[in-house]
Amino acid sequence: MSRACNFSAGPAALPEAVLLKAQAEFLEWRDARASVMEISHRGPAFMGLAGEIEARLRRVAAIPDDFAVLFMAGGATAQFALAPMNLLHGKARAAFVLTGNWGQKAFAESARFAPTDLWASSEDRGFDRIPELDPERLHPDTAYVHITSNETIAGVQFHDWPDTGGIPLVVDMSSDILSRPVDWSRIGMAYAGAQKNIGPSGLTLVVIRKDWLQRCEQAQVPRVFNYKLQAENDSMLNTPNTFAWYMVGLVLEWLEESGGLEAMAVRNREKAARLYQAIDTSAFYHNRVLPEYRSWMNVPFHLADETRNAAFLQQAEQAGLLALKGHRISGGMRASIYNAMGLDCVEKLVAFMQRFEQEAGT
Ligand SMILES: Cc1ncc(COP(=O)(O)O)c(C=O)c1O
Incomplete structure (x- = not known):
């Protein structure tokens, strides 16, 4: 493992x-x-x-x-x-x-x-x-x-x-x-x-x-x-x-x-933008926060069909993507992408989300 x-x-x-x-x-x-x-x-x-x-x-x-x-x-x-x-x-x-x-x-x-x-x-x-x-x-x-x-x-x-x-x-x-x-x-x-x-x-x-x-x-x-x-x-x-x-x-x-906070900010913004773009260009996922106030650190999102939540989480874990379950208050999913999270993991998540959406047949 x-x-x-x-x-x-x-x-x-x-x-x-x-x-x-x-x-x-x-x-x-x-x-x-x-x-x-x-x-x-x-x-x-x-x-x-x-x-x-x-x-x-x-x-x-x-x-x-x-x-x-x-x-x-x-x-x-x-x-x-x-x-x-x-x-x-x-x-x-x-x-x-x-x-x-x-x-x-x-x-x-x-x-x-x-x-x-x-x-x-x-x-x-x-x-x-x-x-x-x-x-x-x-x-x-x-x-x-x-x-x-x-x-x-x-x-x-x-x-x-x-x-x-x-x-x-x-x-x-x-x-x-x-x-x-x-x-x-x-x-x-x-x-x-x-x-x-x-x-x-x-x-x-x-x-x-x-x-x-x-x-x-x-x-x-x-x-x-x-x-x-x-x-x-x-x-x-x-x-x-x-x-x-x-x-x-x-x-x-x-x-x-790693270049200090200026470099972190560039990296964090890029990671968040990649994930929000994947969410916004899909009808299967959505984020409820108005774009100008969205977090670069925690990206909550919901599946259009919430009955698929459990399957999403289970398959994500099998694909090596852990802890995507949203907080119990908000439900849905949440990807926390703090400083230590690399763009490679965000790309992996995006690819998984796109695959899951296609397989869901929407
Ligand atoms: C914004 C914010 N404030 C406060 C807390 C509570 O922090 P702690 O568990 O360190 O008391 C958290 C925990 O997740 C948080 O995200």
Whole structure:
């Protein structure tokens, strides 16, 4: 058996070169005479590695010096609560744009802890777009606008930051981080679970404006979830997931060797265009998202005849195309085509889809 094309939405495929390097270094990492996961996170070897990884991440993603970079636990889900708990005090409010189910979850969690407004939602359109946004309608005490830059289930992506009338963004970048260059000038904080584009699960990246850290002084949160304390302690207030952290380092190395985020963006756009073109030119498959808002990372699609779903999935798996089943909320199919997914796998999927359509006799 050989490795298949894995379209999993997350945990997702990692670059093969990364897995091979991790395998080669598994028993003995550098000159530690032990595995990287067997050494102290506070020792000079791991602290050195953590420093290298942060420097590489800053270089790759062009993160400005006035942002802190944190690695935390609890996934992006913890950040749904931690952002309002750390950042909103007194009259300060959050405003949300909802373009899919993850934004809905973040919104509901934020409302449990702080004043939270629904600025706009495309739920009434079945999340097929980014809704119209009028900055005049934002409450004057709005401290940040929360968006989900890529909705992993709905397949809706912001290709530009919205006009918020100057209010900073808090962005859930879980499913499109490191997939394209980022304009940090409009961002107050970004967060992402690692398990799609950065590495394995179990680590969450938080990038936050340093001047926002003062706000965390008043936060009623456990110390390990306080952004300011984590920044002061190099994200090592407690024992972090050192192996996942190391894997993130390998992914970043691979990203740099592959040409960085500009090159990734070109590749990702090409892969997505190929798949959407195959869907749009067929009467057998369809995608419900308006073209200008479609995701380059997660491509949901439906078969015209949904009774064929099970056969599609079974035959796809036999053809070496894994994890194409859509999320249970949306049904149908979904191809997640993150950074590690090559155009060759997308071409293989397109060829399979065309074959399946012909055999279905439509
Ligand atoms: C956009 C988005 N936000 C948040 C989450 C939740 O992430 P986690 O499982 O790391 O808490 C996911 C998971 O798929 C996601 O896709």
